[in-house]
Amino acid sequence: MRAGFQIVEGGLDGVLGIFAGGIRCGIKNKRRDLAVIYSRVPAWAAGVFTQNQIQAAPVTVTRNNLQKTKKLQLVVVNSGVANACTGKKGLEDAERMAELGAQIFDLPQKELVGVASTGVIGEFLPMDKIEQGLLNLRNGFPEQFFAHDAALAIMTTDTVPKEHACQFSIGGQEVHLAGIAKGSGMIRPNMATMLSFLACDAEIESASLERALKIATQQSFNRITVDGDTSTNDMVLILANGQSGAHPIKESDSEFSTFQKALNWLTGELARDIVRDGEGATKFVKVVVKGGKNEEEARKCAYTIAESPLVKTACFGEDPNWGRIVAAAGRSGAKFDPNALSVIVNGVSFVEKGMGARGCSRQEMKAVMREKEIEVVVNLGVGEQGFEVWTCDLSFDYVKINSHYS
Amino acid sequence: MRAGFQIVEGGLDGVLGIFAGGIRCGIKNKRRDLAVIYSRVPAWAAGVFTQNQIQAAPVTVTRNNLQKTKKLQLVVVNSGVANACTGKKGLEDAERMAELGAQIFDLPQKELVGVASTGVIGEFLPMDKIEQGLLNLRNGFPEQFFAHDAALAIMTTDTVPKEHACQFSIGGQEVHLAGIAKGSGMIRPNMATMLSFLACDAEIESASLERALKIATQQSFNRITVDGDTSTNDMVLILANGQSGAHPIKESDSEFSTFQKALNWLTGELARDIVRDGEGATKFVKVVVKGGKNEEEARKCAYTIAESPLVKTACFGEDPNWGRIVAAAGRSGAKFDPNALSVIVNGVSFVEKGMGARGCSRQEMKAVMREKEIEVVVNLGVGEQGFEVWTCDLSFDYVKINSHYS
Numbered sequence: 156m157r158a159g160f161q162i163v164e165g166g167l168d169g170v171l172g173i174f175a176g177g178i179r180c181g182i183k184n185k186r187r188d189l190a191v192i193y194s195r196v197p198a199w200a201a202g203v204f205t206q207n208q209i210q211a212a213p214v215t216v217t218r219n220n221l222q223k224t225k226k227l228q229l230v231v232v233n234s235g236v237a238n239a240c241t242g243k244k245g246l247e248d249a250e251r252m253a254e255l256g257a258q259i260f261d262l263p264q265k266e267l268v269g270v271a272s273t274g275v276i277g278e279f280l281p282m283d284k285i286e287q288g289l290l291n292l293r294n295g296f297p298e299q300f301f302a303h304d305a306a307l308a309i310m311t312t313d314t315v316p317k318e319h320a321c322q323f324s325i326g327g328q329e330v331h332l333a334g335i336a337k338g339s340g341m342i343r344p345n346m347a348t349m350l351s352f353l354a355c356d357a358e359i360e361s362a363s364l365e366r367a368l369k370i371a372t373q374q375s376f377n378r379i380t381v382d383g384d385t386s387t388n389d390m391v392l393i394l395a396n397g398q399s400g401a402h403p404i405k406e407s408d409s410e411f412s413t414f415q416k417a418l419n420w421l422t423g424e425l426a427r428d429i430v431r432d433g434e435g436a437t438k439f440v441k442v443v444v445k446g447g448k449n450e451e452e453a454r455k456c457a458y459t460i461a462e463s464p465l466v467k468t469a470c471f472g473e474d475p476n477w478g479r480i481v482a483a484a485g486r487s488g489a490k491f492d493p494n495a496l497s498v499i500v501n502g503v504s505f506v507e508k509g510m511g512a513r514g515c516s517r518q519e520m521k522a523v524m525r526e527k528e529i530e531v532v533v534n535l536g537v538g539e540q541g542f543e544v545w546t547c548d549l550s551f552d553y554v555k556i557n558s559h560y561s
Numbered sequence: 562m563r564a565g566f567q568i569v570e571g572g573l574d575g576v577l578g579i580f581a582g583g584i585r586c587g588i589k590n591k592r593r594d595l596a597v598i599y600s601r602v603p604a605w606a607a608g609v610f611t612q613n614q615i616q617a618a619p620v621t622v623t624r625n626n627l628q629k630t631k632k633l634q635l636v637v638v639n640s641g642v643a644n645a646c647t648g649k650k651g652l653e654d655a656e657r658m659a660e661l662g663a664q665i666f667d668l669p670q671k672e673l674v675g676v677a678s679t680g681v682i683g684e685f686l687p688m689d690k691i692e693q694g695l696l697n698l699r700n701g702f703p704e705q706f707f708a709h710d711a712a713l714a715i716m717t718t719d720t721v722p723k724e725h726a727c728q729f730s731i732g733g734q735e736v737h738l739a740g741i742a743k744g745s746g747m748i749r750p751n752m753a754t755m756l757s758f759l760a761c762d763a764e765i766e767s768a769s770l771e772r773a774l775k776i777a778t779q780q781s782f783n784r785i786t787v788d789g790d791t792s793t794n795d796m797v798l799i800l801a802n803g804q805s806g807a808h809p810i811k812e813s814d815s816e817f818s819t820f821q822k823a824l825n826w827l828t829g830e831l832a833r834d835i836v837r838d839g840e841g842a843t844k845f846v847k848v849v850v851k852g853g854k855n856e857e858e859a860r861k862c863a864y865t866i867a868e869s870p871l872v873k874t875a876c877f878g879e880d881p882n883w884g885r886i887v888a889a890a891g892r893s894g895a896k897f898d899p900n901a902l903s904v905i906v907n908g909v910s911f912v913e914k915g916m917g918a919r920g921c922s923r924q925e926m927k928a929v930m931r932e933k934e935i936e937v938v939v940n941l942g943v944g945e946q947g948f949e950v951w952t953c954d955l956s957f958d959y960v961k962i963n964s965h966y967s
Contacts, residue, residue: 276884478682
């Protein structure tokens with residue numbers, strides 16, 4: 156029990172009235188590539204979408220559908236092909252994917268379907284395979300529906316599926332909140348940086364859901380970075396179907412703040428999973444900037460450090476080369492006093508007053524760099540504002556994975 | 562003969578009254594690590610310096626000296642230790658390095674000495690080794706002075722020395738302009754991104770020299786990027802000692818524009834050398850953005866593409882994954898029409914009207930990606946402004962070199 160909610164095992168399967176499944180429809184070789192998330196009833200829904208100026212067709216279609224209905228009953232997701240930069244035909248395909256979902260799962264209208272795609276940019280969706288895949292999924296519904304399969308089917312270069320769940324109580328009634336996510340490369344802040352699908356069996360109206368999702372995203376998916384690259388396809392969707400039977404909650408209710416906390420936790424866990432599974436990652440790196448003049452400068456500084464290839468390769472090499480951290484801070488545009496700057500790594504002082512910390516042996520510094528999780532705390536020493544970013548190291552495998560992808 | 566100047570073999574040795582040499586003083590193992598560039602007479606001089614908020618001690622000392630005298634007669638450079646983040650003692654050491662240079666080379670004042678350092682941040686200079694090294698250099702002066710040794714002595718992770726030279730005529734008198742540079746990692750725009758030392762035997766007064774150097778830097782060192790990281794130590798210095806005997810030139814003279822063109826060429830060659838020798842680089846990549854609303858947006862777009870780890874690993878893998886180029890443009894903040902965007906790589910159309918170009922086979926696309934020099938032309942289609950950036954690919958060797966440096 157933390158802050159009124161309880162972490163539980165499992166994933167979306169525990170959310171009442173939610174059924175998620177995944178199969179292989181043949182876009183990818185020998186791997187699951189098509190998932191659906193179905194709600195027994197139309198659910199209040201909200202989404203956040205990529206901020207990239209180029210937005211893939213499914214992003215456009217899902218955003219439009221959500222605007223019309225404020226609800227979703229089905230989400231159809233494929234991996235392998237992104238359906239981005241595919242022009243008019245791409246939009247028609249994304250619309251058709253929603254239509255097929257509505258037909259095959261007997262929904263009253265196609266606008267209750269969200270669609271998402273992830274994979275290579277510039278190729279068209281194989282619509283016949285997607286149609287046959289949806290029919291096969293429908294045939295297995297609900298006996299063959301396992302949310303874990305959905306988590307697997309949305310993966311691209313991910314090495315592990317990402318699922319988390321929790322529960323809390325509304326007026327004595329137990330409610331469930333869970334989600335899945337994918338994302339490993341092309342991870343960048345300032346938007347829904349990957350695919351994530353969340354569901355809750357409480358009843359929360361769309362506008363409140365959206366505000367809560369934005370707050371949660373801001374402190375989770377929007378503060379992770381693997382390589383600074385932002386995808387054209389990313390989205391986070393949340394459904395709240397009310398199937399727990401608990402009374403509907405509003406933002407003014409005390410239960411809403413429990414929901415917000417649970418949602419913050421859930422998105423935080425999924426976001427950290429993404430960074431831990433960053434392409435080629437061997438370490439989780441948390442960059443905490445403190446003492447900034449304002450939050451914007453602290454943010455710039457944190458991202459500049461977190462995205463510096465030199466800092467990231469030093470983490471991979473377990474090399475306590477703090478000069479790279481200091482140099483990145485220096486070029487970030489954040490104001491600081493070079494003679495007051497401090498850097499602390501996993502509790503060990505590397506830099507004091509802008510110089511190598513005395514009383515810290517190279518042995519000690521090397522030892523902390525060998526840990527699996529590295530926390531870099533940089534104090535700019537000119538104010539009170541801070542920002543925290545999560546990233547991973549840059550390894551041989553990042554280059555290997557990305558030099559031969561398409 | 563191009564634009565009034567002539568490219569010639571060799572380097573600084575051809576500049577009259579300039580003597581450059583390099584030896585091993587013992588900072589590094591088995592490699593040259595100390596260089597001097599000496600002018601027979603005090604020379605008009607100018608410099609551009611790192612924009613990093615953290616500036617190494619030698620940057621401060623050299624800038625101060627230049628401000629006082631507008632002239633330099635000696636430049637002392639060491640590699641292996643950067644003398645950055647070294648506080649008061651670091652400043653004293655840099656001052657002492659200038660003093661030793663002036664003493665040992667019999668200069669009238671220590672402010673005629675520029676000092677520069679490159680290497681690991683946070684360590685102190687071994688002043689005894691530098692003193693002994695300077696004495697040894699003085700003993701070999703001028704018989705053992707070879708500018709090529711100076712080019713070698715300023716290298717860190719560079720794999721090749723970088724030297725270029727040209728000549729042109731002032732009032733019928735032949736004058737010489739040449740330079741050396743180093744830089745391989747921590748290369749980033751918007752400042753003097755590495756060390757470079759240029760010399761000319763024409764006579765050009767300091768203020769004019771500085772303006773010319775700024776123009777040249779803007780279109781050479783300021784548009785290269787290897788990894789987006791900016792060093793604390795970078796500087797470009799130019800000396801003009803008048804030893805050719807040609808009459809002094811002013812900015813209003815027609816010869817000055819020849820000098821400017823020659824200087825642009827020289828800095829451009831040195832900058833391109835740095836990118837070609839980028840840490841782990843296997844390819845030279847030129848990113849040309851056209852059709853931007855304004856230059857600032859074109860610049861942002863060009864850098865975002867040039868610094869995208871996904872674009873750079875695709876170049877390394879010779880993978881025509883244009884989706885990454887388009888996605889980088891999309892997140893760069895530059896305005897464009899997603900349905901008008903085009904991408905042309907080495908003359909082959911990859912993207913037309915925001916979609917994969919028809920009539921271009923995957924075979925053809927793969928073939929151009931296999932070339933050693935890759936030119937990516939992105940047309941944003943919303944205006945007339947452009948920007949060009951030079952970079953390299955991101956390879957296994959970049960990670961190898963940088964994970965075990967200090």
